Amino acid sequence: AKKMGRNNTQFYQPAMNEEALERVRIESALRNALERDEFVLHYQPQLDLQSGRVVGMEALIRWQHPELGMVAPGRFIGLAEETGLIVPIGAWVLRTACAQAKAWQDAGHGVLRIAVNLSPRQFSEPKLLAAIAEVLRETGLPPSCLEIELTEGLFMNDVALAVELLHKLKALGLALSIDDFGTGYSSFSYLRRFPIDVLKIDRSFISDIGEGDEAAIVVSIIALAHNLKLRVIAEGVETAAQLDYLRRNGCDEIQGYYFSPPVPPIEFERMLIDGKSL
Ligand code: C2E
Ligand code: CA
């Protein structure tokens, strides 16, 4: 009876059991998705505000689930990170994005930059450097066309180690950008210590444009970036008013629904062929 009682205790934690089960299910589903080639990349154009032209794109992953349809990254990236599956998934993203960018360059669409998101887990993967170098070599994409997007949280752990790794990444010839700038545990000190090339102003600040004082933050980030000789990209630009404001205040590039959401490769290529610009 006692033994049964112990077994029964499991039933008193149904939430935990179900959660654990759900995680195992999603983990194996993610593993299958990778094997079955169910992930796809969509691309969102980045535009230069002076020329008004597409100068690059951010690769954003989606899961083309046989039953659920198109699943947004917000629903699986966190779990992929926790389980470590983000490492093989991220490797797939990097290879696919670089190959695509090279193909578009070869098709005569000019020197396009490709931005790829890197999760903290990938950053602490010992083989990261070699993996990136290999992708660049195999795809033939000029390293200067690859931009790696990092988040501020990354700089919190072992600072000395992070600085060293970032310098090694830079030595490959690629560019480093800080994603969602201003939302993390921002510390200005890392801006001087880390070899960063680009700041991406988080869209929460962009949506504040036109609402009084709030836009002061946007202007300050642009000035900060330029004083540090960094390029600055505004993300989440949705309106003409936001665009005008950013242009007037010297922002370098924009990305957002105003010009285009992330789109499948075919649609992105059509945009390039049509020469669609701001
Ligand atoms: P993120 O890197 O900050 O990417 C920008 C997100 O904002 C994208 O959401 C994009 O679709 C969305 N967005 C772009 N323009 C606008 C706009 O004008 N208005 C609004 N409201 N949203 C806009 P998405 O594609 O759902 O990606 C969400 C997050 O998932 C990304 O945020 C990134 O953190 C993560 N993610 C996506 N792809 C990858 C990947 O390949 N690897 C890793 N590690 N993370 C990824
Ligand atoms: Ca990003």
Ligand code: CA
């Ligand atoms: Ca972002």
Ligand code: CA
């Ligand atoms: Ca974000």
